[in-house]
Amino acid sequence: MxxxxxxxxxxxxxxxxxxxxxxxxxxxxxxxxxxxxxxxxxxxxxxxxxxxxxxxxxxxxxxxxxxxxxxxxxxxxxxxxxxxxxxxxxxxxxxxxxxxxxxxxxxxxxxxxxxxxxxxxxxxxxxxxxLPAEAAAVSATRLFTMRWPPPLPSKRRVTGFHLSATDIAWSHGTGPQVHGPMRALLLTCAGRPVALGELSGPGVPALTAALRR
CATH class of the missing domain: 1.20.120 (Four Helix Bundle (Hemerythrin (Met), subunit A))
Structure with missing residues (x-):
C-alpha cells in the first residue's frame, strides 16, 4: 500500500x-x-x-x-x-x-x-x-521491522515463529508454523492473546505460552 x-x-x-x-x-x-x-x-x-x-x-x-x-x-x-x-x-x-x-x-x-x-x-x-487484511499486513510488517518508536514488547514473544496469513499473501519469520487470518495475526503480534483461538499450526501452543508469560 x-x-x-x-x-x-x-x-x-x-x-x-x-x-x-x-x-x-x-x-x-x-x-x-x-x-x-x-x-x-x-x-x-x-x-x-x-x-x-x-x-x-x-x-x-x-x-x-x-x-x-x-x-x-x-x-x-x-x-x-x-x-x-x-x-x-x-x-x-x-x-x-x-x-x-x-x-x-x-x-x-x-x-x-x-x-x-x-x-x-x-x-x-x-x-x-x-480490519482490512491488506492494511493489517502493512501494520504487522512494521511491528516486526520498526526501530523507532521502540517496538512493542510482544515483538520478542512472536519472533521465532513462521507466521502466515490464510486470507492474504503475507508471511514473516522462521520457526514453528502458525497460520490464521491476517486480522488475528496482527492482534497476536500486538500482544493480544484474544486472537489465539483463530490460529492453527504446530507453533500455536508455544506461541500461546510465550504471549501469556
Whole structure:
C-alpha cells in the first residue's frame, strides 16, 4: 500500500469507529478494553491524540511517569476525564481527512494505532469492526521491522515463529508454523492473546505460552 492508500484506510477506520462509539452505553464506555488497565473510554481518548506536535510532546514530558507506556496511559486517562463522550467521538471523527501524524512517527504507526486500538474497543464489547487484511499486513510488517518508536514488547514473544496469513499473501519469520487470518495475526503480534483461538499450526501452543508469560 502506498502512503495515500494507508491514509484512506486510517480515515475509514476513524469514521467507522466514531459510528461504533456513537452507539455505546455508559456501561460500555466503562468496560475494560483489550489494553490491560485501560477502559474503552481510555482507549478512545488515546485515539484523539494522534497529531501531537512539538509543544504537545513537551507537555507530555512534563507529565512523565517513569516510562513511555505509563506516560501514554496517564495522558489518555487525563484526556478521558477532561472530555465528554460526545467530545471524544467528535475529535476522532474530525481527525478523518487530516493526514498529519504525531511528530516522530510515520503514517504506518498511525495506521497501527487506529487498527489495533479500534479492535481493543470492539472485541471485548462483542461488536464487529472491520480490519482490512491488506492494511493489517502493512501494520504487522512494521511491528516486526520498526526501530523507532521502540517496538512493542510482544515483538520478542512472536519472533521465532513462521507466521502466515490464510486470507492474504503475507508471511514473516522462521520457526514453528502458525497460520490464521491476517486480522488475528496482527492482534497476536500486538500482544493480544484474544486472537489465539483463530490460529492453527504446530507453533500455536508455544506461541500461546510465550504471549501469556
Amino acid at each position: 502506498d502512503e495515500q492508500a494507508v491514509w484512506q484506510v486510517i480515515d475509514e477506520q476513524r469514521r467507522s469507529l466514531a459510528l461504533l462509539l456513537d452507539k455505546l452505553t455508559d456501561e460500555q464506555w466503562r468496560h475494560p478494553s483489550l489494553c490491560a488497565g485501560w477502559t474503552v473510554r481510555d482507549v478512545a481518548a488515546h485515539l484523539t491524540l494522534q497529531q501531537l506536535g512539538l509543544a504537545d510532546l513537551l507537555s507530555t514530558m512534563a507529565h512523565w511517569r517513569g516510562s513511555m507506556d505509563r506516560t501514554i496511559a496517564h495522558m489518555a486517562r487525563r484526556r478521558a476525564a477532561a472530555r465528554s463522550t460526545g467530545q471524544l467521538i467528535a475529535e476522532i471523527r474530525d481527525l478523518a481527512g487530516s493526514h498529519r501524524p504525531t511528530l516522530g512517527v510515520t503514517h504506518v504507526e498511525t495506521l497501527s494505532d487506529i487498527l489495533i486500538h479500534a479492535q481493543d474497543i470492539a472485541v471485548p464489547l462483542g461488536l464487529p469492526h472491520d
